[in-house]
Amino acid sequence: MTATTLPGSRRHARPSPRRPLGIVPTVVLVLGAIYTLFPVSWVVIAATKSKAELFSTATFAPGTGLLSNLADLFAYRDGVFWLWLLNTILYAGGGAVLSTAVSTLSGYTLATYRFPGRNLIFNLLIGGILVPSVVLAIPQYLLLSAAGLAGTYWSVLLPQILHPYSIYLARVYARAAIPGSVLEAGRLDGASEWRLFRQVALPMMTPGMVTIFLFQFVAIWNNFLLPFIMLGDDHTFPLTVGLYTLLAAGANQPSLYNLIITGTMLSLIPLIALFLTMQRHWRTDLSGGAVKS
Amino acid sequence: MRVNRLAVAAVAILAAALSTACSGGSEEPSAGAASQSAAAAGPVKLTYWTWVPNMDKIVAVWNQAHPDIQxxxxxxxxxxxAAAKFLTAAKAGNPPDLVQAEYQMLPSFVAADAVADIKAETAQVKGEFGEGIWSLVTLGTDAVYGVPQDSGPMMLYYRKDLFDKYGIKVPKTWDEYAEAARTVHKKNPKVFLGTFSSKDPGWFAGLAQQAGAQWWSISGDAWKVAVNDEPTKKVASYWGGLVKEGVIDGMPYFTPEWNKALNDGTLLTWxxxxxxxxxxxxxAxxxxGKWAIAPLPQWNAGENYSGFWGGSSTAVAAKSPNKAAAAKFAIWLNTDPQALKLLIDEGAIYPASVKGAALMTKAPDYFSNQPDFWQQAAAIGATARGFTFGPDVNVTYNAYKDAFDKAVAAKSDFTAAVQSMQDATVADMQKSGFSLAQ
Structure with missing residues (x-):
């Protein structure tokens, strides 16, 4: 993201006394970029290697097996990979939409209304941020089992809808982005509370909602433990759990490394595409929030 | 990491259930009869958790022939x-009807009352399996907790071509193996005869079995734990000495570097x-065509023993409403000649049943240089010693990984690592409420 601004500033090659650190920030950012992109590039290169090449050729030498890896992966158990991909999109997309809706409404309510117990609810939510979701997975499983929902799509969707951190974000954002006077003016004009939320608050909160959506989408996309515990039927697995069944194939079966790596690479593509298309909103959001608060 | 946490959490939840010790299953003698009447009502639907490749194709054959049990x-x-997940599901009350249970995990399933005793249903197939294998599903009791599926008798895989190159003979005893390790490493310091894996407790347990170890045994109502018995200490100090000497490598199996060593000829045996x-x-x-097999080296010349590494059974969940139908399927899967053939061809497993092992005739493609591969394997398999696993093998195995990781890195005393396995196992069993014999 930052890369787009840096070359521009360097083109005015006047020695500038206003930048005492000189090239240091660029170097730090480039190092950061290498640090994050290095594993990704490994995945991309390893995905091109055939079974025989994977452990015998140099780490960063591209192999010749990409097409056969893809063919093997798509043929694996009659194309179950596509089913896992669809499941993941359903969990991540559906979960993120529902979570964004709940978070926005709750955040808006907490930010604009005064009612008894508001601070208590908010403090409980803050406390919820501190509880890692890993700790909750097994209790959630036992609860949903008691409700007869374990193993269904809902068992993965429901626990991820309520996300304290997203509600916190929505509250902070609503507070900064929606001036109280605008709501007052709407009320004087006779708008109902629901209409105020729909037509006044929601448009103002859109950038914040995009942020929450992206956060949740990525979190659910990468989530492993919850679906691993909740789901028994392999036709409901998301990619993370599905690919794991290829890795942990039992003590006496070889792991299908080249299929796993190829599958991992493919599962990155939707995330990258999502970020490239939504990036603009995210930037507006961060600056917008900063100016108004 | 996350997976370890899962296992830990699942174990913590189960701790309470475990305290009822190993007397489960046997208290439901009428369950079989009850579910038989249920089976008559209509097509029975069973779910089966397994990780055998292509099991869906094998099951399709059964479903075709048995419209009443799908x-x-x-x-x-x-x-x-998989074991932690099954235990959690059983605890929550919605386990699958059938589950693939590794032999070392079966006792923990039994302790948690998660699997059913299918003694009555399996009575007529007992003779299809060897004594040693059958004891793995009875745990030395009167009950039967699963039908054996595959087994893993141990043998020595070695690089025939490189043995010739370095002028060493196939070691008959572990002393000869140590001598060969020194010879090879002296001729080429980059090459190792073998490696000690601190990540594979099942492998170490198999070697200890070969030496005659009995880590767990049941005496009356109490468990006896002897992970630190003399045979185990002998095995540990043997490998520890070689690692310390530097003639045996310390890299774990199934890692990329190990794969690389298999490929480039710097590792000669497994x-x-x-x-x-x-x-x-x-x-690799x-x-x-460059690898060959031989019996494991022996501790005393003239002996002929092996151990088991891996293998699993098909167990029926205690909470399944259709236990009789599930047992019927488990028996078909692991004893019917057609099913065994499919398990071998599609599932790539080595069947536990005697009939199944006899069906293995054509050597694996990779070992086309050794046409009598399966005959040799069967002969070796007959020498494997029996073993009883305890109810908290996962704790013992985790202790193995922790202790031997450190011992290999520091090249310190391996028998101390064995002692810490023993201590961890005993502490966990006491905490879970098992009565222990001294």
Whole structure:
């Protein structure tokens, strides 16, 4: 993201006394970029290697097996990979939409209304941020089992809808982005509370909602433990759990490394595409929030 | 990491259930009869958790022939995680009807009352299995907790071509193996005869079995734990000495660096189980036709023993409403000649049943240089010693990984690592409420 601004500033090659650190920030950012992109590039290169090449050729030498890896992966158990991909999109997309809706409404309510117990609810939510979701997975499983929902799509969707951190974000954002006077003016004009939320608050909160959506989408996309515990039927697995069944194939079966790596690479593509298309909103959001608060 | 946490959490939840010790299953003698009447009512639907490749194809054959009992396969991730997941599901009351249970995990299933006693249903197939294998599903009791599916008798895989190159003979005893390790490493310091894996407790347990170890035994109502018995200490100090000397490497199996060593000829042997060809052909495809098998080296010249590494059974969940139908399927899967053939061809497993082992005639493609591969394997399999696993093997195995990781890195005393396995196992069993015999 930052890369787009840096070359521009360097083109005015006047020695500038206003930048005492000189090239240091660029170097730090480039190092950061290498640090994050290095594993990704490994995945991309390893995905091109055939079974025989994977452990015998140099780490960063591209192999010749990409097409056969893809063919093997798509043929694996009659194309179950596509089913896992669809499941993941359903969990991540559906979960993120529902979570964004709940978070926005709750955040808006907490930010604009005064009612008894508001601070208590908010403090409980803050406390919820501190509880890692890993700790909750097994209790959630036992609860949903008691409700007869374990193993269904809902068992993965429901626990991820309520996300304290997203509600916190929505509250902070609503507070900064929606001036109280605008709501007052709407009320004087006779708008109902629901209409105020729909037509006044929601448009103002859109950038914040995009942020929450992206956060949740990525979190659910990468989530492993919850679906691993909740789901028994392999036709409901998301990619993370599905690919794991290829890795942990039992003590006496070889792991299908080249299929796993190829599958991992493919599962990155939707995330990258999502970020490239939504990036603009995210930037507006961060600056917008900063100016108004 | 996350997976370990899962296992830990699942174990913590189960701790309470475990305290009822190993007397489960046997208290439901009428369950079989009850579910038989249910089976008559209409097509029975069973779910089956397994990680055998292509099991859905094998089950399709059964479903075709048995319209009244329809089985659905759900392919799971294998190993310890599968066991933790099954225990959690059983605890929550919605386990699958059938589950693939590794022999070392079966006692923990029994302790948690998660699997049913299918003694009555399996009475007529007992003779299809060897004594040693059968004791793995009875745990030395009167009950039967599963039908054996595959087994993993251990043997020595070695690089025939490189043995010739370095002028060493196939070691008959572990002393000869140590001598060969020194010779090879002296001729080429980059090359090792073998490696000690601190990540594979099942492998170490197999070697200890060969030496005659009995880590767990049941005496009356109490468990006896002897992970630190003399045979185990002998095995540990033998490998510890070689690692310290620097003639045996310390890299774990199934890692990328190990795969690399298999490929580039810097690792000459692998004491492994009968399922080794699948791993070798997948991870070291270029070395095809260069590996061969021999019996494991022996502790005393003239002896003839082996141990088991891996293997699993098909168990019926205690909470399944259709236990009789599930047992019927488990028996078909593991004893019917047609099913055994499919398990071998599609599932790539080494069947536990005597009939199944006899069906293995054509040597694996990777070992086309050794046409009598399966005959040799069967002869070795007959020498494998029996073993009883305890109810908290996962704790023992985790202690193995922790202690031996450090011991290999520091090249310190391996028998101390064995002692810490013993201590961890005893502490966990006491905490879970098992009565222990001294």
């Amino acid at each position: 089985v659905t396969v759900s392919k799971q991730a294998g190993g310890d995680d 004491p492994s189980a009968v399922w080794g060809p699948g791993v070798l052909s997948s991870n 495809p270029k070395a095809k």
